[in-house]
Amino acid sequence: MAAKEYDLIVLGAGPVGENVADRAVQRGLTAALVEHELVGGECSYWACMPSKALLRPAQALRAARQVEGAREAVTGALDVAAVLARRDSFTHDWNDDSQVRWAEGAGIAVVRGHGRFTAAKEVTVSTPDGGEVLLRARHAVVVSTGSDPLIPDIDGLRDADPWTSRDATSAKVTPESLAIIGGGVVATEMATAYASFGTEVTLISRGGLLAGMEPFAGEMVAEALRDAGAKVLLQTGTTRVRRAGESVTLETGDGESITAQEVLVATGRTPRTRDIGLDTVGLTPGDWLETDDTLRVKGFDWLYATGDVNHRALLTHQGKYQARAAGDVIAARAQGRPVSDGAWGTHVATADHEAVPQVTFTDPEVASVGLTLRAATAAGYRVRAVDYEIGYVAGASVHADGYKGTARMVVDEDRKVVLGATFVGPDVSELLQAATIAVVAQVPLDRLWHAVPAYPTINEVWLRLLETYGRP
Ligand SMILES: Cc1cc2nc3c(=O)[nH]c(=O)nc-3n(C[C@H](O)[C@H](O)[C@H](O)COP(=O)(O)OP(=O)(O)OC[C@H]3O[C@@H](n4cnc5c(N)ncnc54)[C@H](O)[C@@H]3O)c2cc1C
Numbered sequence: 188m189a190a191k192e193y194d195l196i197v198l199g200a201g202p203v204g205e206n207v208a209d210r211a212v213q214r215g216l217t218a219a220l221v222e223h224e225l226v227g228g229e230c231s232y233w234a235c236m237p238s239k240a241l242l243r244p245a246q247a248l249r250a251a252r253q254v255e256g257a258r259e260a261v262t263g264a265l266d267v268a269a270v271l272a273r274r275d276s277f278t279h280d281w282n283d284d285s286q287v288r289w290a291e292g293a294g295i296a297v298v299r300g301h302g303r304f305t306a307a308k309e310v311t312v313s314t315p316d317g318g319e320v321l322l323r324a325r326h327a328v329v330v331s332t333g334s335d336p337l338i339p340d341i342d343g344l345r346d347a348d349p350w351t352s353r354d355a356t357s358a359k360v361t362p363e364s365l366a367i368i369g370g371g372v373v374a375t376e377m378a379t380a381y382a383s384f385g386t387e388v389t390l391i392s393r394g395g396l397l398a399g400m401e402p403f404a405g406e407m408v409a410e411a412l413r414d415a416g417a418k419v420l421l422q423t424g425t426t427r428v429r430r431a432g433e434s435v436t437l438e439t440g441d442g443e444s445i446t447a448q449e450v451l452v453a454t455g456r457t458p459r460t461r462d463i464g465l466d467t468v469g470l471t472p473g474d475w476l477e478t479d480d481t482l483r484v485k486g487f488d489w490l491y492a493t494g495d496v497n498h499r500a501l502l503t504h505q506g507k508y509q510a511r512a513a514g515d516v517i518a519a520r521a522q523g524r525p526v527s528d529g530a531w532g533t534h535v536a537t538a539d540h541e542a543v544p545q546v547t548f549t550d551p552e553v554a555s556v557g558l559t560l561r562a563a564t565a566a567g568y569r570v571r572a573v574d575y576e577i578g579y580v581a582g583a584s585v586h587a588d589g590y591k592g593t594a595r596m597v598v599d600e601d602r603k604v605v606l607g608a609t610f611v612g613p614d615v616s617e618l619l620q621a622a623t624i625a626v627v628a629q630v631p632l633d634r635l636w637h638a639v640p641a642y643p644t645i646n647e648v649w650l651r652l653l654e655t656y657g658r659p
C-alpha cells in the first residue's frame with residue numbers, strides 16, 4: 188500500500204488535535220488529522236458544551252429569582268424539553284459537518300477512521316468502509332486521542348449498564364431518579380443539572396466534594412446541592428451495584444441501600460491509548476503519555492502528546508494551550524528555526540504546572556487558578572491565605588439579593604505574589620481571568636493595589652482581599 192506523506196500526523200480530532208494541526212498548517216506544514224468518531228471530540232459532543240448547555244438555563248432562572256423585581260416575573264418552572272433541545276443545538280445533533288468544513292477550509296487533510304501506529308512515524312488508518320490508509324509523517328506524530336470514563340472495580344457496576352458522562356450529557360429524556368458515584372467535577376455538575384430538571388439525585392462520594400480545590404468549595408457545593416433537593420452522601424463508598432429491569436440498587440459502605448432509575452459513574456478518566464499500536468513504537472498500551480514541556484513524549488524526537496492523553500491538565504482550554512505550543516514547536520523544529528523552550532517561552536506549556544484555571548459550573552460556581560493553600564504548602568512555598576466573603580462587596584449585593592460567596596487568595600510570602608485564587612459564588616466564573624493574569628504574570632501585590640476594580644462590580648473582591656492581607 189502506498190503511503191500518503193504529510194509533515195505532521197495528528198491522531199484524534201478533538202479540540203486539542205484540531206488546534207495542533209491548525210497551528211502547524213498556519214506555520215507552513217502539511218498535516219493529516221485522523222478521527223474515528225466526530226471531529227470536535229468529547230468536548231463538543233459529550234462534555235464541555237452539552238454539559239454547560241444543560242446547566243445554563245437553571246442558572247439563568249436562579250439569577251432572575253435572586254433579584255427582587257425580576258423574581259416576580261418568573262412564574263413558571265424550567266422547561267426541561269426546551270433545555271434538552273437547546274443542548275442539541277450546541278451538539279448539532281451529533282453531526283460534525285461544520286467542524287469538518289472548518290478543518291478542510293483551514294488546509295488540514297481530515298482522514299476518517301481508527302488510527303494505529305504500525306511503525307515509527309507511520310500510522311495505519313482503518314477506514315469506515317473496511318479499507319486501510321497508510322500515512323507517513325516527515326517530521327512528527329501527535330497523539331491527541333483524549334480520555335475515556337474510568338469505571339471502577341465495584342461489584343456488579345459494569346453489569347448494571349451504568350451511565351457515563353456521555354449518557355448524562357446526551358440524554359434525550361431525564362430519569363426520575365439518578366444515583367451518581369463520584370465527587371469530582373462531572374459528579375457535581377451533573378448532580379446540579381439533573382436536580383434542576385426535577386430528577387431525584389443521590390450523589391455518593393467516597394471523600395468530600397471537589398477534592399483538589401480549596402475545602403470551602405466542596406462544602407458550599409454540597410450545601411447548595413442539598414438545598415436543591417439532592418441527597419449528598421460524603422465519605423461513603425459504594426460496595427455493590429445490581430440492576431433489576433428499570434432500576435438499579437446501590438449498597439454503600441455504611442449499609443445504606445439506594446435505588447434509582449439510572450446510575451452515573453463519574454470517577455475520573457483513563458487514557459485512550461489501549462488500541463493505537465503504542466507497543467509498535469516501544470510504549471505500553473493503556474498508559475498516559477508523559478511529555479516534556481514542549482509536549483514531546485519522553486525518549487522520542489518525533490512523537491508528541493497533547494490534551495487529556497498526557498495527563499497534564501484534563502481541560503479543553505489547557506489542552507488547546509498545549510496545542511498552540513506543540514503546533515508551533517513542531518513547525519520550528521521542522522524548519523530549523525530556534526526553539527523557545529525556557530520557562531514561559533513560546534514553545535512550552537509552563538502554565539500547566541502551577542497556573543491552571545478551571546471553572547466548575549455548579550451553582551454556586553467554583554472558579555480557581557493556580558495553587559490551593561494545601562498544594563502551595565506541599566510544594567514548599569511559604570504562604571499566607573486570606574479569605575473574604577464576597578457577599579460584603581457592594582457589586583455582589585446589587586448582583587443578587589443575599590449573595591453568598593467566598594474568595595481566597597494564596598500569597599507567596601517570599602515574593603509577595605499571588606500563587607492561587609479561588610472564588611465560590613453565583614456567577615464568579617468571569618472573575619477568573621484577572622486572577623489568572625495575576626498568577627501567570629506574578630504581579631507583585633504592591634502593584635496589584637493599582638489595578639482598581641470598577642465600582643460596584645463583584646471584582647471589588649480583589650480590593651477587599653488586598654485590604655485583608657494588609658498593604659505591604
Ligand atoms: C462531562 C464533562 C464535562 C467537561 N466540561 C469541561 C469544561 O467545561 N471545560 C473544560 O475545559 N473541560 C471540560 N471537560 C474536559 C474536556 O472534555 C477534555 O479535557 C477535552 O475534551 C480534551 O480534549 P482532547 O482533544 O484531548 O480529547 P477528546 O476531546 O477526547 O478528543 C479526542 C479525539 O480523538 C479521537 N480518537 C481517539 N482515538 C482515536 C484513534 N485511534 N483514531 C482516530 N481517532 C481517535 C476521539 O474520537 C476524539 O474525537 C469535560 C469533560 C467531561 C467528561
Ligand SMILES: NC(=O)c1ccc[n+]([C@@H]2O[C@H](COP(=O)([O-])OP(=O)(O)OC[C@H]3O[C@@H](n4cnc5c(N)ncnc54)[C@H](O)[C@@H]3O)[C@@H](O)[C@H]2O)c1
Pocket residue numbers: 339340368369370371372373374376392393394397398425453454455456501502545546547548
Ligand atoms: N467544568 C470543567 O472544567 C469540567 C467539567 C467536567 C469534567 N472536567 C474534567 O474532566 C475530568 C474528569 O472528571 P471527573 O469528575 O470524572 O473526575 P475527577 O477527578 O474530578 O473526580 C473523580 C471523583 O471520583 C472519585 N473516585 C475515584 N475513584 C473512585 C472509586 N473507585 N470509587 C468511588 N469514587 C471514586 C474521586 O474521589 C473523585 O471524587 C476532570 O479531570 C475534569 O478536569 C472538567
